[in-house]
Amino acid sequence: MCTNYAAARRDYLxxxxxxxxxxxxxxxxxxxxxxxxxxxxxGGATRADVATFGIVPRKxxxxxxxxxxxxxxxxxxxxxxxxxxxxxKKQQLCxxxxxxFYEPNYESGKAVRWRIGMADGxxxxxxxxxxxxxxxxxxALSFTMLTVNSAEHSLMNRFHKPGDEKRSVVILPRxxxxxxxxxxxxxxxxxxxxxxxxxxxxxxxxxxxxRTSKNPK
Numbered sequence: 373m374c375t376n377y378a379a380a381r382r383d384y385l386x387x388x389x390x391x392x393x394x395x396x397x398x399x400x401x402x403x404x405x406x407x408x409x410x411x412x413x414x415g416g417a418t419r420a421d422v423a424t425f426g427i428v429p430r431k432x433x434x435x436x437x438x439x440x441x442x443x444x445x446x447x448x449x450x451x452x453x454x455x456x457x458x459x460x461k462k463q464q465l466c467x468x469x470x471x472x473f474y475e476p477n478y479e480s481g482k483a484v485r486w487r488i489g490m491a492d493g494x495x496x497x498x499x500x501x502x503x504x505x506x507x508x509x510x511x512a513l514s515f516t517m518l519t520v521n522s523a524e525h526s527l528m529n530r531f532h533k534p535g536d537e538k539r540s541v542v543i544l545p546r547x548x549x550x551x552x553x554x555x556x557x558x559x560x561x562x563x564x565x566x567x568x569x570x571x572x573x574x575x576x577x578x579x580x581x582x583r584t585s586k587n588p589k
Contacts, residue, residue: 373444373532374517374541376401378487379408380469380495385420388495389469389549396422400471401581404443405429410515411467412502413553420469423513427503428455445501445516447542447565451558456516459501463555466515467497473541474578475531486531487578491571497549499542499564518542520565527570543568 379402382393391411402408407422428442445456472489490496502515522528522540529538542565544552555561 373519373539374473374475374498375441375443376403377468377473377498378402378471378489380471384471384495385409385411385469388546389420389467389497391418391420394420394422398422404441408515409469410500410502410513411469411497411549411553412465418550418553421513423466423502423515425515427459427501427514427516429505429514432505442516444519444539444541446539447518447520447562450501450518456501459503459516460558460561463557463561464502465553465555465561466500466502467544467549467553468500468515468517469495470498471495472578473498474580475528476533477531477577478534479530483533485578485580486575488527488573488575491574493574496546497544499544499552518565520567522567525567525570527573527575528567530575540567542566543573 378400379398385391385393394409398408402425404426405424407424409420410423411420426442433439442455450456450460472487474485474487476483477486499518500515502513505512519539519541522538528540552564
């Protein structure tokens, strides 16, 4: 389960993804309900927009309902869970531009934060879903990351608490970005939901920065 990642910088959106960055700013470190860029296809055009991390923002959880997290959607049940099924059935797919994501490693006996990214240090895209909310200020977007079981992955099976299921976000190969956004069916989209080769990834211990306001300056 990924609940914190490093969003791609503005210059990378153009250099790596070929997309003009959105006007709204975002922070390098993204947590629940923080704004961050996503890339999606709307009306036949591919564009970047700022959305909040977690497809059901905390402010949209009904009063009296215990808060729950929607930063990650399990690929096995994404079409069944109420929080995600609408976006999945409508094929509201997106790319989540990232430079790294963070997971806890317990091999030392306690949780140690690790940074995970590409072996060559390049930015990459995580497969995601987006949805739109109508708010007082106008339409707003939110997103979630799709995940798969990683028990057999030589790198991603090193993370999360002992005894917990091993999960990994879906990293999309660069050559598939356009095809992912163009998917027209759930079956087609599922064909992209697989683990990224461990030999093309890099992971290392990485101390957490001081937490700041979710609203970038």
